[in-house]
Each structure stands twice: as C-alpha cells, then as structure tokens.
Amino acid sequence: MSVPFLLEIGTEEIPDWMIPPALESLQVLFEKAAIPHDAVRLDATPRRLVLRAEGLSERQKDSEERVLGPAKSAPAQAVAGFARKHAVRPEDLTLESTPRGEYYVFIRKVKGRHTKDILADSLPAMILGIHFPKTMYWTGKGGAQFIRPLRWIVALLGNDIIPFELAGVRAGALSSGHRRLGSGEIAVTIADYDERLRDHYVIVSAEERRNKIRRELEGVRVKPDPVLLETLVYLTEYPTPITGGFDPQFLDLPEEVLVTVMRHHQKYFSVEDASGRLAPEFVAVMNIPSDAEGFVRRGNERVLRARFNDARFFWETDQKKKLADRKSDLAHVTFQAKLGTYLEKTERMMALVGELGGDRQAVRAAELSKCDLTTELVKEFTELQGVVGGLYARVQGESEPVWQAIYDHYKPESMEDVIPRSRAGQFVALADKLDTLAGCFRVGLVPTGSRDPFALRRAAQGVVKIIVEGKLDLSLSKYLTDQTLAEFLAERIRYYFRDLRGFKYDELNACMAAGSSNLADLEARLVRVRNLRSSPDFEPLAASFKRIRNILEQAKFTGVGRIDTGLLEAGPEQDLYEEYQSTTGQPIESVISRLRPKVDRFFDKVLVNAPDARIRQNRLTLLSALLREFSTIADFSEIVTTA
Amino acid sequence: MESFQEIIFKLKHYWAQRGCIIQEPYDVEVGAGTMCPETFLRVLGPKPYRVAYVQPSRRPADGRYGDNPNRLYKHWQLQVILKPAPGDTIEQYLGSLEAIGINLRQHDLKFEEDNWESPTLGAWGIGWQVMLDGLEITQFTYFQQCGGMDLELVPAELTYGLERLAAFLQVRDSVYEVEWAKGFSYGDVRYLDELQYSVYNFEMADIPTLWKLFELYETEATRLLSLYDPKSTGKKRFPLVAAYDQVLKCSNLFNTLDSRGAISVTERVGVIQRVRRLAVGVAQAWVDQQQEASVEVAV
Numbered sequence: 001m002s003v004p005f006l007l008e009i010g011t012e013e014i015p016d017w018m019i020p021p022a023l024e025s026l027q028v029l030f031e032k033a034a035i036p037h038d039a040v041r042l043d044a045t046p047r048r049l050v051l052r053a054e055g056l057s058e059r060q061k062d063s064e065e066r067v068l069g070p071a072k073s074a075p076a077q078a079v080a081g082f083a084r085k086h087a088v089r090p091e092d093l094t095l096e097s098t099p100r101g102e103y104y105v106f107i108r109k110v111k112g113r114h115t116k117d118i119l120a121d122s123l124p125a126m127i128l129g130i131h132f133p134k135t136m137y138w139t140g141k142g143g144a145q146f147i148r149p150l151r152w153i154v155a156l157l158g159n160d161i162i163p164f165e166l167a168g169v170r171a172g173a174l175s176s177g178h179r180r181l182g183s184g185e186i187a188v189t190i191a192d193y194d195e196r197l198r199d200h201y202v203i204v205s206a207e208e209r210r211n212k213i214r215r216e217l218e219g220v221r222v223k224p225d226p227v228l229l230e231t232l233v234y235l236t237e238y239p240t241p242i243t244g245g246f247d248p249q250f251l252d253l254p255e256e257v258l259v260t261v262m263r264h265h266q267k268y269f270s271v272e273d274a275s276g277r278l279a280p281e282f283v284a285v286m287n288i289p290s291d292a293e294g295f296v297r298r299g300n301e302r303v304l305r306a307r308f309n310d311a312r313f314f315w316e317t318d319q320k321k322k323l324a325d326r327k328s329d330l331a332h333v334t335f336q337a338k339l340g341t342y343l344e345k346t347e348r349m350m351a352l353v354g355e356l357g358g359d360r361q362a363v364r365a366a367e368l369s370k371c372d373l374t375t376e377l378v379k380e381f382t383e384l385q386g387v388v389g390g391l392y393a394r395v396q397g398e399s400e401p402v403w404q405a406i407y408d409h410y411k412p413e414s415m416e417d418v419i420p421r422s423r424a425g426q427f428v429a430l431a432d433k434l435d436t437l438a439g440c441f442r443v444g445l446v447p448t449g450s451r452d453p454f455a456l457r458r459a460a461q462g463v464v465k466i467i468v469e470g471k472l473d474l475s476l477s478k479y480l481t482d483q484t485l486a487e488f489l490a491e492r493i494r495y496y497f498r499d500l501r502g503f504k505y506d507e508l509n510a511c512m513a514a515g516s517s518n519l520a521d522l523e524a525r526l527v528r529v530r531n532l533r534s535s536p537d538f539e540p541l542a543a544s545f546k547r548i549r550n551i552l553e554q555a556k557f558t559g560v561g562r563i564d565t566g567l568l569e570a571g572p573e574q575d576l577y578e579e580y581q582s583t584t585g586q587p588i589e590s591v592i593s594r595l596r597p598k599v600d601r602f603f604d605k606v607l608v609n610a611p612d613a614r615i616r617q618n619r620l621t622l623l624s625a626l627l628r629e630f631s632t633i634a635d636f637s638e639i640v641t642t643a
Numbered sequence: 644m645e646s647f648q649e650i651i652f653k654l655k656h657y658w659a660q661r662g663c664i665i666q667e668p669y670d671v672e673v674g675a676g677t678m679c680p681e682t683f684l685r686v687l688g689p690k691p692y693r694v695a696y697v698q699p700s701r702r703p704a705d706g707r708y709g710d711n712p713n714r715l716y717k718h719w720q721l722q723v724i725l726k727p728a729p730g731d732t733i734e735q736y737l738g739s740l741e742a743i744g745i746n747l748r749q750h751d752l753k754f755e756e757d758n759w760e761s762p763t764l765g766a767w768g769i770g771w772q773v774m775l776d777g778l779e780i781t782q783f784t785y786f787q788q789c790g791g792m793d794l795e796l797v798p799a800e801l802t803y804g805l806e807r808l809a810a811f812l813q814v815r816d817s818v819y820e821v822e823w824a825k826g827f828s829y830g831d832v833r834y835l836d837e838l839q840y841s842v843y844n845f846e847m848a849d850i851p852t853l854w855k856l857f858e859l860y861e862t863e864a865t866r867l868l869s870l871y872d873p874k875s876t877g878k879k880r881f882p883l884v885a886a887y888d889q890v891l892k893c894s895n896l897f898n899t900l901d902s903r904g905a906i907s908v909t910e911r912v913g914v915i916q917r918v919r920r921l922a923v924g925v926a927q928a929w930v931d932q933q934q935e936a937s938v939e940v941a942v
Contacts, residue, residue, distance in 0.1 A: 136785055288748070299775070302814075
C-alpha cells in the first residue's frame, strides 16, 4: 500500500537567506536515500523545514544478495566453512562461472525492509547532513551541530510516527505554532498539517506568505524589491504588511540615504508618490496578523525617525569638511596592511586613470573617489561608499562628470548590476579594480576556493564587464604582468562570455587562443565565430583545421620557409594553393564556402607525408600558411565538431 | 508606566525566580557585560551557572556629548547567563518581556541573524538580534567559544539594551527623557556624565599617559600570567581574577585611545592581538585552575 511521508524539522529561527538552499540540500539527501516515492513538496518558515513526499511503499521490495565463496577447486573443508558461516549446508550453495573460473556462491534472500525502519535509521543523518554555511552546537561540547538548536521533529509515514531521536529530541506528531499566537504543542496528521498550523498562525508555504504580502500591498505604490520580499517571506510565519509614515522634512536628505536606512537597516519597503518620487511613507512586514492598536506602526515610525535623525546629523557634520580636504586624512586609512594606505591607492589610481586614457575630470574623480571613507555617513552606512562621495561632490560644486564618476565607481557590484554611466566613471572604476587586483596578486593575496576576502572575483568580473560593455578599446596585457593574475582574469573572461553572454565554451577556447588582451576585439571575433557556425561548411572546415594542426604537431613543423610553387603538384594541391593565394586578406566569412571543398579534396587526394622530404616540407608549409591565415579570428581547431 | 529602575527591578526579579544569582555591576570599566568575570570566566569549564546583572558599559567612541537622543558613551545592559542554556531559553526570554508589560500578541517580534564575535576576548557565538517593532532590544547569543576554547556547556547570553527598552515602553524619542525614577529623568541622572566623558575621551585624554597606563597594566598582567604554574599544589590561590582585571583595564584604555583617534587602522589589529593574548592566557589558566578545584571538591 502506498503512504505519504511528512518530515518537519522544528528549530529556533534559521537565518532567512539560508532557508531555500537548506531545503534543496534536504531534498538531495532524501533522494540519496533511494526510497521510491512520487511527488515531493518542500516548505519552510524560519522555525521549520518541511519535506513531504507521496506514494512511498510501506515495505521495500525483497531482493537477493550474492556472496562469492571459494572456488570450485577449493578443498571441501573451505567450502564447508563458507557454508557454515552463512548457516547453510554446502549443497545449498550454487556454482557460478566467473571470468576467473567456477565459484561457490551463497544467495541470501533479503526481505524488503519496512520503510519506516529505513527512515528511522536514515533521518537523523539526513537532518544533520543538511548543508548550512555556519553551524553551532548546543547540547554541549562534541554534541550535534545544526544551524540553530533543534526543538521538535514531526516524522510521519502515513499515520505512524517514525521513531528516532536526535540531539535529545524525539520524533513525534507534535508540531509547534506561532511563538505567541499559537500553541507550543499541536497534534498534527499528514492530512491536516497545513490547516492545523494555519489555525495556530503559521503559514507553512512560502509561496502563500509571498502572495499574502503582495495581495495586501495592492494599491500601495511600493518600490519593487524582490530580494527584500524574499527576506521577509523567510523572516515571518504569518506576515502582514503595514504602512507607516515619516516627516516629509526628511525628504531633504538624499533618497539613497533614506532608502538604505529603510531597506538595509529596517527591512522596510520604500513607497513612491504618483510621480515616481520617494513618498514620506514606508511598508513594514509584521509577523502577526494585525496592528489594531497601532502599536507596531508607531513603534516602527519612532525607530525610523531616530535613524533618519542620525543620518541627518551625519550628513550635516560631514559637510563641515569638504571631500577635497579629506584627501590627506586617507594617509591614516589602511587599504591593506601590505598595500599601504588609501592615500597611496588614490595616487596610484590617478596615475592609472591617466594611463587608461581618462581626461582631467576622470583624474579628479579618482582623486576624490576614496575621500568619503572618512565621512561619518559612510562609517555608519558602509554600503553607501562611493554613492555618498558622489553626493557630497555634487553639493560641493564638483562638475557632473566628476561627481557621477565618484558615485558610480564601485559599479558593477554584481553581474546583474550596470557599469558606470560615463567614460570617466568607467575609467575610475577600472583603475580601482585593476589596482586592487594587481596589488593583491603581487603580495600573494590570491583567492582560493570559496575564500575571497577581498572580493577579487567580483573586481575581475567588473573589469571584464566594464571593458566589454563600455566598448573600451584597450589592451589588458599591459596590466597583467603577473601570470597567475592573467589566468585568473582569463577565467573571469570565460565566465562572462559563457554564462552571461551565452557563447559556447569551444567558441571561447577558439577565440581566446587567438588572443584575449583586447576584450572588445575578442567580443567581435566571438560574434563572428557564432555566426559562422550556422554555415554548413563551418564544422567540416573546423575539423580540417584540427587535422592540419595535428599533422603539423606530429611533424614537429617549425613554420619556417616559403612555399616553393615549383614543387606543387597539379590538381588538388595546386588548386588549394591558388585558393589560398586568392583569399589571403579576405574575411573567412566570404571564402568559407569556396575554401572548404578545396581543403577536403586536398586531404582526399594528396599525401602530405610524401616520401620526398622537400615535397613533404613544402606541403607542411602550405598547410601552416593556410592555418595561420585563418587563425587570426580564432583557432578553429578548438571547435568541437559533431562529426 | 514603568520607570527605568522599575524595569530593572522586574527583570532582575524575573530572572531571580528562574534560578539566577543576581549580581551587582562589576567595579572595573568594561565595554560590555560579556567582559565581566561573571560572564567571561564563568562560561568556561563544566560547572553550570546562572547569573543576571546590570552592567554599565563604556564605549568611548559612541559618546555624543549628550546631544544625540539615542547614542551614549555609557549605556546600561542587563546581562543574563544561563549555563547550560535550557531548551526553553527563548520562551523564558519572551516571558521576561511580558513581565515588563509588553503584550507580545500586539507587537511584532523577530529574531534576525546576528552572530556575536569579540576578537579581543577570543570569543564568539551564534544568535540573533531581537527586533521589537523594528527596534533592536536584545542581543541573544549561544556562546560557542571563549578565550579561544570550545565551551563544555553552551551558555545562552541575553543582553538587554535597557535604555532602548525603557524608551520603547515609555514611548520616548530620546533616552534622556526616559523617567528613571518618579520625578527624575535619565538626563537628570546621566547627562553630565555623558557630556564630560565625551569631552575627556574625544578632546582631553592625554594620549602618552594612556599609552603608558596601557603598558603598565599589560606588563602587570603578563607578569602575573608568567608566574602561574599549572603544576603547583597551591595554584588555587593564584590571583587570576586580579590578572583579568588588568586585561579589562587594557581593553578600556584601548577603547579610549581609539576614540581619541590615537590608533591607526594598521596599529589596531596589533593592539587587539595584545589584549587578546592576555585574555586567552587568563582563560586557559582559569580552566586549568578550575579543573583542579573540581577534583578537590569530588574528594
């Protein structure tokens, strides 16, 4: 008979961002247990991870297990011993032929175990095996490790409790409701689980909580913020949005500052007015169904007022000293112990911006770019570095290119983020990232595995994105003197073009083999190769190029000497030479359809490895010239062909 | 409306009823209640312990001359240590909020991830900041390590920010308006303290003197630690608690020097290391000293 399965792991509050990956991990572990089942459903709130599966069998199928015994030729004593070990008579053993001869085999009939027993045995390790970025122990030194203390476990197979104990918690059929609105012990069955919890103010489904928030926000002009929404979905068991207000006088402060306070510090959504400007309102999401008395709204309004007052205080204090006057203070701010202060970094960046081709304004922006690190506002809201500098530069009368470049120079902060909007900003951002990369690699601060404390991957990714999307015509090789750094960047170039731009890995290998110092050029060649790929002649030609390269490698051909036309044989060889002559200098797109049959015929009819050494050498020279001619956009022998 | 001191009375009473020793504030300057020996030393080793105390905590860099309504040079923490943490620690904690008049059915309570760490103490834990209607009112931590050592029993540490709680309960925008006792505001009691210590910490503290003091205390702590002999039969009487006080002095001097702008970012790490080395040294010796003591008791 088929039965459903329910596992609810009850804990203290799990960090919101760890919950979705934990559910995935739980599912993988459940599948590994290899218990046949139908649909799986995963749910979670901050205090519970839930896995449900349909259609499990109460008992697993019977099976047979084969134990190889002694060879047929073994002494009878050994055979008897083997039989005795398995509690059977020697005549109950079977003989099987194996590649090494005939052997006695004992076939053990294994009765399918009860699924409940299998689960009782495997669930403790499955639960503790869930991957979390950081775990704790709570029952004492050497005790179980989990993300937060386990407080209850519901484990049901059909109507039966799956009996096991983990970290002092006995699995049962008692769940727990909302911390204050629900009961601490709720008897549940698989059939009434969702409903019982709902009665106790827990909405188990994240989707339902998300929809509840969205539905109740209809009609409020909330600035869309999917990341914050997810945070709140996993920070609550019974979410309810409420709207609060703040004094419109605070709208004098930059919107960036207000939004950061609301979003990062208070987890509020910002609200817009009809014209799209920030409104003096916010939306908080509570973990209770209503705020009839207005306590929650007034409490949040008071907290926000205090936060905004702080921000205003910092904003006004910071104005007392101009950005430009803060430059010398950077001598006291360490960039990295081995890499000196931010003043030194600033000077290196200024020089680099000039070298990259930045104008006077770009250099000025570089000069002021790090000065906001000494402001109170950035000390308080570190995530606003750059932005705050840009805002101060604007009110202090710096030109638009300068303040915008400062404002943007940490961009792109992720692969989805945009690059700085202006040339000056792009140069400052590039100089900042290249300086960090070159410096860190020079002193051996190279990322390993998941350890990347200086966010060098993001910096390198930013370099690639800025150059390509900013269409900057500059050669990277000059700044990649370190071989490890060059390889590190090549890795990021691949990642960018493959995962973000959808080029195939062999197209990348082919084009990067022809050079990757100028990324704008690399991009152009990648596009060409991708377009070429649709031509029916492309793959066969690529296969021929691969053949040519193999032949040249095998012959250890060094590529010196010129083609001696006198040695060419009439027919396919002569034809190929003429084709080569007439197509030299033309783009491969326009010659591919003519070239391919010539190459094919050459390989069909002509023996490269001619007995006469001079003829052989001449043919290799011809092939090498051909390969070189068409390898300027890509090394086509890198293309993986289907044939 | 509960006054500031009534909130303190009620919380102390609540935790006393749950088996806590009620201690008085430690008499050496500390940056947080965690640094008091009642937490730092007591969480070490295998002996259960339960204690609650109010600890005025000094953060020189947070001083604002009494001008800022929410920031203080010295604020009052209620520190609770439950070692080992019982399974219903959070329930007990919620009960304490109800005991001071917060109806949690009408307020929004969230536990947001916040793992506490003190490099100076070689200590860290896993936990949350507890948010009440958007206001952080408590730091809740399950200690994992202290003095660089894994803890035998995992204690729960609850640190209540008393000014914030009181401002919340009394619906005040400024902590200085909080009623401390009938007829006296928080400002009446504390304003001068805030103003004068801000002046001292930011403007007048003599940097060479502070460094000299730091070195004197450091030397004394180092000297004491070097004399501790784990093999000595009389080690039980060795003054590790006194050595620890020297470490606390160093820590407070470090914080003052920092607020005075006398420590560059580069130097910071090095000075923190110096204090940490002493704190870890005391913690390790303490664990050794306690082991011996427990054997004696068993005999």
